[in-house]
Amino acid sequence: MDHPQLFDSVTFDVEITMRAQAVAAIAASLLTAGDDALLAEHGDWARSVVGRAAALDPWSTGIHYEETSMADDPLANAGRGLAALVGRGIAGSGETEAWLRLVSSPFRDVAKASIEGIAPFAEARPQAAAAGLAALTDSFLFSWRQWGGDLEQWLRTDRAARADRAITAIADQLANEEFCDLPAPPPIPAPFVTASQGFYPHGDIDQQFDTYRAASILRQYDLSALLAVPELRDRLCRFAHASIEWLRSFADGQEPPPGSWDSGDRRMDWEQALGAFMGRIAHWVPAGRVVADLVAPIGAIEDEETRMEVLDSFLDAYATQRFDANRPIDDEFAAVWRAAASIAFDGMAAHREYRRSRALDAAGFCSYGRPVFEPNWQYAASFAPLIGEWVEVCAAFEVAPPVVSALVSQAPAAFSTDPALGWLEQIMAARLTSDLRERLRGGAGRHCGRPLATIWGATPASGRITAIERFRRLASQLADFGVPEAVTLLPEIAEVQARG
Incomplete structure (x- = not known):
């Protein structure tokens, strides 16, 4: 099925595309789960496959779009396979950078597959997992410029250049076996102008936060293997804290454009995804830190709709994690639940029930x-x-x-x-x-x-x-x-x- 030019011809030809997907999937699976004997016999071939697949130019195929479902795409499997090489500690510098580039890919399914590929190796090589998470979270940030005819291309080029700079620094840290910190959006100074019918830069124009990308990747991301590692757990908790502080500044600091009746903007995808993300993290973190770093910032959000949206997702994810772990309620869980539920209970009255109904359900x-x-x-x-x-x-x-x-x-x-x-x-x-x-x-x-x-x-x-x-x-x-x-x-x- 494989041949040297297989990934050069991925276009609208369904047969070739399916062959490319199958070959890349087999190679990624071998590199991820293969034992020493299998790797000794077929490792060089699998390595060649994922290297060639990673070089595929998605913008030239005519079938790749940022919103396309690409979980089985050759690029996604290249990300999984390269992650396995990095996780096993046998990747060359070029392969490491190729993996980080796929983690930073503008194609969200490719990025998700590439970062998920490092999870089986998080305990053995946590520095590699931290490097992948650093590349991923850096890709949530971007620079802004004023509207123009070439804006879309400018944004694409600028984000690629930003990713290259980040990848070089992250790869150097990983080569020195250092733990990377996770870039996070800084709070937005208030007041700032926003509107639901347009985009206005919020705060530092070089630190804009792509909440849609963050939500789509993190919403269904299984963090359990990463959260089991203390160094990664700490970094993910810090990122979650910074993210909820950003959301608080966004929800509470905005004002409509001059002369507009616009009531402001919401980031509902991110509110829901962030609440669930924090709930999954909270299961692994001591109650005192959860209350201080995650629950208290939720309660500090002045905008009631935003506050309740995040709270609903947080409470549901936190309790679901307890069931998934097959563990009874203990004092730690009860302390977090009481702190979070009190946000929904505070000032409760019949006329407020509609806005709080889902958070009350989750509580x-x-x-x-x-x-x-x-x-x-x-x-x-x-x-x-x-x-x-x-x-x-x-x-x-x-x-x-x-x-x-x-x-x-x-x-x-x-x-x-x-x-x-x-x-x-x-x-x-x-x-x-x-x-x-x-x-x-x-x-x-x-x-x-x-x-x-x-x-x-x-x-x-x-x-x-x-x-x-x-x-x-x-x-x-x-x-x-x-x-x-x-x-x-x-x-x-x-x-x-x-x-x-």
């Missing part, structure tokens, strides 16, 4: 109606104390019934009879004395009726007798509003009570 471990843990997870019960604190604050708000309903349905045995029955009692008590009372005739009532039936079904006979008055009271209250689950359950409760 209740149920982002977008989806509990962070799988059905009947063995450690679900460890969430109960924090869920109880959440119910204390949120019982009177619209968000409470659907969240509690989803959590109880996901792990009925963990939460039944109590604390789940107690949560429902708190919600009903708050609703019956508020202006939300009549909403029990609709969705809110169903969200209370379903978990009541679930708790009843998960409670053994002896437990039902013990709590029979509580079950009957809740069922009667809900039946008064026509909740079908409660209407169906009442006769069964009465029968159990009559039997004693």
